[in-house]
Amino acid sequence: MSKEKLEVIKEADLTNNCPECFNQELKLTFYQKHKYSRLFHRTTGEVSNAITCKKCSSTIYPVNWTQDIERVFDYYQKMAHPEKKSLKFKPLFYALVLLLIALVASSAYLYLEGVIQF
Numbered sequence: 001m002s003k004e005k006l007e008v009i010k011e012a013d014l015t016n017n018c019p020e021c022f023n024q025e026l027k028l029t030f031y032q033k034h035k036y037s038r039l040f041h042r043t044t045g046e047v048s049n050a051i052t053c054k055k056c057s058s059t060i061y062p063v064n065w066t067q068d069i070e071r072v073f074d075y076y077q078k079m080a081h082p083e084k085k086s087l088k089f090k091p092l093f094y095a096l097v098l099l100l101i102a103l104v105a106s107s108a109y110l111y112l113e114g115v116i117q118f
Contacts, residue, residue, distance in 0.1 A: 006031035006048065010080035014072055018053040019064040025054040028073065030080040039093040045085045049077075 014026035033046040051060040051069070065073070110116045 002035045002037040002042075005034050005036065007034050009047070009082050010076065012076050014051070014069070016066070016069050016072060018056065018058070019060060019066065020053060020058045021056040023053060023055040026060065026069075027052050027054055028076055030077070030082075032082045037090075039090055039096075041088045041090065043083050043086045045082070047080070047082050049073075 009032050010030040012028045014028055015024050016026055028051050031048045033044045035042040
């Protein structure tokens with residue numbers, strides 16, 4: 001099965017007030033989803049974000065955002081550049097493909113020589 005992992009693409013410290021504790025230490029983080037399997041590594045186009053307070057460790061959801069937080073979020077969202085969507089195959093995939101090609105080629109050779117019949 002494939003494993004999913006959120007990798008950080010951009011982090012920023014904000015000086016806006018926390019709606020919970022009114023402290024000025026917020027952290028904005030942008031994540032991009034990556035999927036790992038034995039045969040491939042896929043980078044998806046899904047980008048997520050999270051704003052947390054460093055003092056009270058609470059997550060600030062968009063419902064609680066002030067206009068200042070929204071303005072700063074929009075600014076940093078433009079600066080976060082995710083990796084392009086891609087699919088990279090691992091060596092195990094190529095080994096299986098070569099094994100399959102060799103199996104088909106040897107079966108075709110043995111059939112043409114008359115050793116095996118279908």
